[in-house]
Amino acid sequence: MDMNMGANMNNQTVIRTQDINLWYGTTHALTDITMEIQKNKVTALIGPSGCGKSTLIRVFDRMNDIINGCRIEGKVFFNGKNIYDPDIDVIEIRKKIGMIFQKPNPFPMSVYDNVAYGPRIHNVTKRAHLEEIVKKSLKLSALWNEVEDRLGQSALGLSGGQQQRLCIARALAVEPEVILMDEPTSALDPIATAKIEDLITDLKKQYTVVIVTHNMQQAARISDYTGFMYLGKLIEFGKTVQVFERPEQELTENYITGRFG
């Protein structure tokens, strides 16, 4: 498998996986995944449904831990440390690697409390400081102008797109380094999707983003690197331009040109 990362020496690896294998019970869901995620870039994972891309993204912040019967082998290095080492603090990992889910899942609390949830968990108790964080996160997620005057109201009253941006704000509020997004726009309309895509492009200045998407145009539009997965294997991984324009594998080409999928 060609693991051409490009020659750009400015690039800095944030997450590196090494021979990841994962089973749900007896189902072999991921096979020998080895890849690198670059800092301050957007990395997209594409592939047909059931190819394992959502499973893979959940490997990065150990969300698969909470699924019964899930077993994982291999190593995932985050800033040089294997996050599956037994002495690693999974809480610290999840704090530094945020996650956005397919379906917007705000808590049934107020807008404010949703964003403040993470900081509170991590012992920010001073009101002024909390308010600052909430404001900053909502501004970063481009939601502040829309919710400024309704912070005390239930988050469930927001539109779907707003809810998803609220979830992004909630993730940003704990100041992660990496943000994982699992098909974040699949439940949204084109306008809300465009807003989220703009937001992702903005976010990469400060954060590293990994996004799972089944929308190839979206991957082409916003990502710097793209990985194509099929049947639990990483078939091809490289710069987005290269993967889309000069795919090395026939499978990748077939998928991108719409011959299957």
Added chain:
Amino acid sequence: MNLKAVIPVAVIVVVIIGAYTGGLFGTGDRSEIQTLSVQGSTTVLPIVQKAAERYMDLHATVNIQISGGGSSVGVKSAGEGTVDIGMASRELKDAEKNEYPDLKVITIARDGIALIVNLSNPISGVTVEEVKGIYDGTYTNWSELGGDDVDIVVVGRDSASGTREFFWEHVMKKEDFVAGMLEKNSNGAVKQTIIQTPGAVGYVGLGYIDSTIKVLTVKVGDEEVEPTIENVKNGSYPISRNLYLLVKGGPEGLAKDFIDFILSDEGQSIVQEEGFVPV
């Protein structure tokens, strides 16, 4: 309609209907069977139950159904005619006499009431006055009665009990019981507490006397009288009361025959077997 859901429900219904009809046809011809229902005081229940077992052995087509519920349930259901015979361990109250003027009361046995204490208690006998002193709170420690330095735990029956009413009238002279008295709703419960509580004293019917508890004698004059069936019968033991059956308008037919059986020599020997005093 969802067939899968219907099938188990149908099976259950069929089984239940089957069970009922099975019960209906299973035990032979109903028309021959004469039924007699008895309800009321649980104190009287053992006598009637035992008598009924004996009576049904003699009469194959008779079915006597006995249930408890308490004296007032006995009065009420006999008065309303829901059952053939009521059982009561107390006399009818004025309210009940007014409500059911045609209720006939038949005394079938006497119940001697024994004072019992824990086996570890060295006291062996008391006077009626001392009993009153224990139950009205004058004495609070066994040492005041010549026993060990142990707090007295006073155990009595509930305020609706016929046993208590009798005790209150004849021992307490209608004065109030001490407020901290533990109240139990049955002889069995009183006895259980006495068995496991070193400082406890209580009163139960003679039928409940056995080696797990210690029975106190009662001093009458100079004589220490033991609560035995003999002593109650000859009147030397001072604490006892009557047990009654109630029949609306007087007993007839099967009810009369059954009550006559209880009052017969054979019936009265059952009374004695169960620890009650024949009349």
Added chain:
Amino acid sequence: MRGSRHKSAERIIEKLLLASATIAVIIVFFIILYLFRDAYPAFKEVGLVKILTGMKWNPVGEPPSYGAYPLVVGTVLVTLGAMAFSIPLGIGSAIFISEIAPSRLKPGFKFLTELLSGIPSVVYGFFGLVVMTTWLRITFNQPTGESWLAGSILLGIMALPTIISVSEDAISSVPTDYKEASLAVGATKWQTIRNVVVPSALSGITAAIILGIGRAIGETMAVMMVTGNAAVLPEPITNVFSPIRTITGTLGIEMGEVAVGSSHYHALFALAVILFVIVLLVNSSALGVLMKLNEKFNPTEKKSRGWIPRAAASLLRRAFWGAIVVVILYFAYCRSGVRGSLEAGLVLAFFSVFVIILAHHPFPRHEQTAFFAAISGSAVVVLILLGVILYYIVSKGIPAISWEFLTQPPRDLGRGGGIFPAIVGTLYLIGGAMLIAVPPGVGAGIYLSEYAREGKITRLIRAGIDNLNGTPSIVFGLFGFAFLVLYLNFGISLLAGMITLGVMVLPTIVRTTEEAVKSVPQSLREASLAVGATKWQTIRNVVVPPAAPGVITGIILSVGRAAGETAPIMFTATVFSQRFLPHSPLDPVMALPYHLFVLTTSIPNSIQNAYGTALVLLVVVLLIYAAAAMIRFRYRRTVRW
């Protein structure tokens, strides 16, 4: 044409559900009315104030006194004690089962805790009297162990299965979405449970607590065996070793013997009404707390909180707590001078440290360890309790069991022979009660959740149902006796007993069904409606299947309660002996709990067979549970979201 047929079928089903809700409600209010009718003469004769404030309960004294104050205080104290014991333990165990225990063991744990509810109250009472009060007396060197503490512990144990079962259902149905979102921002498992899972399940947990309190407050047979029933106030009021008397204990003891129609009789009904009001107060304050919490968690449109009033609110809150501290210190000072206030101060300081630790979480990691240990500990405590009680019943009961014991009618007052007719009678009673209660109960639950518009009337109905749940079983018994046996002239019969038991378990079934149905996500209903399903089709195919485990839980709890209750059937259905099995629903039956009750209280030297009867009763309930649990397990496996 198809459409119109659908529409009319739809309308018929709605009407049917409405009818079952109406039946449930009518029964509820009928019983309430009946209570008040018989209590009224006492209030008129003695006066409400005199009953409530009178210090002496001596209805057979001369003159009689009907002071219920010590009984009211006793009821409140015993219930509070039971709740202090069972709420933390119960919710802890529920969290353990749904969030911490390995998933393979979950059904097992749940089943074991439900076994606790299958133990008849007479057995609890007997166990409490013989084992627990002795243990308390010796351990704490008291003259007698029959006390407030004994009553609280026992009622706490009895309330546990309800609290565990219903809250576990609520906690399990919190969407995984929420948990994932919380974990993704780096919350620990415990933080997630505390801040997201438990608050989301709050409605169900509140229902669990209300049902649990109901069970505790309404319990008669067990509580009267272990509290000593002395109508006195504990001295001092915190003396948990003082004997105490509850309202239900008084009803249970005196109801059976009191002359019907006497002022004593009406005074007892007045007590029942007072108890009813207490339950009402407890339930509405529980609901009030729930609404407060909900508000905090799920703010409404109207109340947008600005920055500044919040500071004021926190100031007010501090002032409020300060005032409470001052009041407590003042009372402590009045009661026992400087020393008392010092002691109270120490206790308060201890509590504030505890509260501060809880509120500020200085050590999230250790907190998680500590709380998980506490939660697992509570599950272990529950299992140990179950183990002790089961061991006690089984070891004492086994020697009595023989083929003859299971297949023969009793002889010699139950000292010999067997209990076959009682086994059959109990099965009949349970089956009949379920046939009577399940259809209207489940129907009413579905109606309340899916059709009824939320408003004053639904709230009133819910309040009525919750209250009926807390009504002591002996009141149902008396209702059955007066209305079914005497007025409708059913006589003492299987039918009267089935109806009485059915009515008694109806509130549990309605409420658990409603909660289970409510917890089905709205999106499922919308998805079904969106493909053109009618409302009833949606309910039948989409809402009911995932709610079924919860509904079955409610029914299981009801079966356990119906099987083990003595008070409702002792006046209405049972005889101590029966020559033949019942021929028709109008014949009386023997029943296991009643047989056990008579053996333990009224038949000397029958203890061996009493233990045997208790064991058989337990096994009968266990078999029914096992069947129901299997059904639930199958549903659980097939339905997940």
